[in-house]
Amino acid sequence: xxxxxxxxxxxxxxxxxxxxxxxxxxxxxxxxxxxxxxxxxxxxxxxxxxxxxxxxxxxxxxxxxxxxxxxxxxxxxxxxxxxxxxxxxxxxxxxxxxxxxxxxxxxxxxxxxxxxxxxxxxxxxxxxxxxxxxxxxxxxxxxxxxxxxxxxxxxxxxxxxxxxxxxxxxxxxxxxxxxxxxxxxxxxxxxxxxxxxxxxxxxxxxxxxxxxxxxxxxxxxxxxxxxxxxxxxxxxxxxxxxxxxxxxxxxxxxxxxxxxxxxxxxxxxxxxxxxxxxxxxxxxxxxxxxxxxxxxxxxxxxxxxxxxxxxxxxxxxxxxxxxxxxxxxxxxxxxxxxxxxxxxxxxxxxxxxxxxxxxxxxxxxxxxxxxxxxxxxxxxxxxxxxxxxxxxxxxxxxxxxxxxxxxxxxxxxxxxxxxxxxxxxxxxxxxxxxxxxxxxxxxxxxxxxxxxxxxxxxxxxxxxxxxxxxx
Ligand code: ADP
Ligand code: MG
Ligand code: ZN
Numbered sequence: 001x002x003x004x005x006x007x008x009x010x011x012x013x014x015x016x017x018x019x020x021x022x023x024x025x026x027x028x029x030x031x032x033x034x035x036x037x038x039x040x041x042x043x044x045x046x047x048x049x050x051x052x053x054x055x056x057x058x059x060x061x062x063x064x065x066x067x068x069x070x071x072x073x074x075x076x077x078x079x080x081x082x083x084x085x086x087x088x089x090x091x092x093x094x095x096x097x098x099x100x101x102x103x104x105x106x107x108x109x110x111x112x113x114x115x116x117x118x119x120x121x122x123x124x125x126x127x128x129x130x131x132x133x134x135x136x137x138x139x140x141x142x143x144x145x146x147x148x149x150x151x152x153x154x155x156x157x158x159x160x161x162x163x164x165x166x167x168x169x170x171x172x173x174x175x176x177x178x179x180x181x182x183x184x185x186x187x188x189x190x191x192x193x194x195x196x197x198x199x200x201x202x203x204x205x206x207x208x209x210x211x212x213x214x215x216x217x218x219x220x221x222x223x224x225x226x227x228x229x230x231x232x233x234x235x236x237x238x239x240x241x242x243x244x245x246x247x248x249x250x251x252x253x254x255x256x257x258x259x260x261x262x263x264x265x266x267x268x269x270x271x272x273x274x275x276x277x278x279x280x281x282x283x284x285x286x287x288x289x290x291x292x293x294x295x296x297x298x299x300x301x302x303x304x305x306x307x308x309x310x311x312x313x314x315x316x317x318x319x320x321x322x323x324x325x326x327x328x329x330x331x332x333x334x335x336x337x338x339x340x341x342x343x344x345x346x347x348x349x350x351x352x353x354x355x356x357x358x359x360x361x362x363x364x365x366x367x368x369x370x371x372x373x374x375x376x377x378x379x380x381x382x383x384x385x386x387x388x389x390x391x392x393x394x395x396x397x398x399x400x401x402x403x404x405x406x407x408x409x410x411x412x413x414x415x416x417x418x419x420x421x422x423x424x425x426x427x428x429x430x431x432x433x434x435x436x437x438x439x440x441x442x443x444x445x446x447x448x449x450x451x452x453x454x455x456x457x458x459x460x461x462x463x464x465x466x467x468x469x470x471x
Pocket of ligand 3: 020023024025036037038039040041042150
């Protein structure tokens with residue numbers, strides 16, 4: 001029997017506001033234990049939550065960028081469960097009425113486009129963190145750090161529309177790129193600002209009814225999501241082929257061992273006893289606000305790739321690399337506009353100097369000048385690289401450095417004529433051999449001319465001049 005995999009993803013994206021979801025504490029990463037806490041996010045009874053308007057704004061922008069419908073009314077619910085990193089024993093989340101629903105994200109795998117549904121986006125708070133270490137007497141101790149408690153999260157839940165690990169990763173990458181473009185999440189997977197749970201099931205090919213799913217956790221890179229999903233599909237197929245049955249459960253990915261392991265039987269929604277949080281009013285969002293925010297949505301990665309490829313005639317692959325960052329794409333367009341030519345060479349340079357560009361160590365002028373000087377033969381490709389490196393080291397303008405270092409190359413044929421004549425006159429034997437058919441000697445002559453000119457001759461032009469002179 002042939003099987004088909006079904007994958008749905010739940011992404012927890014930390015909203016990059018300065019303060020937490022329901023209090024004024026800082027969201028800064030890396031503070032000392034419990035430094036970013038107050039009675040509110042330490043869950044002291046009697047404290048009251050106050051909703052952070054910015055989090056709602058960022059969530060609405062995310063909803064619009066993923067083509068979701070923003071709900072006029074949404075409600076915060078209490079999701080009840082006990083764990084020591086959640087002292088109040090409930091998490092404030094959204095359940096039946098989330099902030100947004102029914103969107104989609106387009107992906108491309110192997111040149112094939114596909115639309116993946118977004119079921120809903122809801123706003124919720126994060127819990128704290130347990131740190132397990134020895135205490136002073138040498139016994140094991142578990143410590144509670146509540147810095148993360150109350151951090152604002154958006155949970156973005158996909159439809160079960162993906163069929164392969166590659167599609168799952170493509171969806172995640174596109175979603176992350178969108179969040180980065182919107183500046184609503186820093187997308188850092190290692191620090192946990194962009195976390196993904198993958199739901200995986202299998203079914204006989206052609207069957208419509210979904211199979212029982214397992215939920216995978218603990219994957220902190222795209223590569224690990226891909227590996228974990230791949231492993232889990234294989235595990236379920238082998239299990240069913242051996243006459244077993246998939247059970248609904250949560251499984252942990254062990255990156256080192258390369259396997260998923262059962263953690264707990266999955267709870268059902270009713271286990272959480274969801275009910276509307278009586279401390280928070282329903283959230284009412286006005287249409288005028290949504291429309292105002294719609295105006296702040298920038299050109300998104302997908303459309304940008306199409307436009308860059310079409311407008312500048314560069315390969316889609318290059319456009320994809322440029323559009324992987326809004327900053328890089330803007331830099332590219334600014335460079336092309338300055339020189340007003342050679343977009344493909346400019347794209348190559350932008351990709352080559354990507355790190356320096358992203359850390360704002362280069363200006364579009366530098367790359368535009370480097371490309372222009374190279375295109376018209378004023379400098380060689382090697383000199384261009386050297387000069388950009390020198391700009392990075394000294395901060396001086398590209399063309400001052402070029403003139404200062406005397407790196408312009410001689411492309412003027414009349415100036416090269418004399419040197420070529422000299423070289424040919426000095427090697428009569430090689431000239432004869434060349435004329436006799438050993439055309440491979442061309443590089444020998446070019447080498448001699450380069451030497452005579454102390455590396456300043458334009459090798460392309462030198463070749464032409466020699467070829468012409470030797471008939
Ligand atoms: P739960 O209530 O168990 O959390 P949801 O309906 O909220 O389930 O779905 C959670 C995620 O699991 C969604 O991304 C959804 O697309 C996905 N999903 C649901 N059913 C399946 C299934 N049978 N196989 C794979 N993914 C599924
Ligand atoms: Mg769920
Ligand atoms: Zn606080």
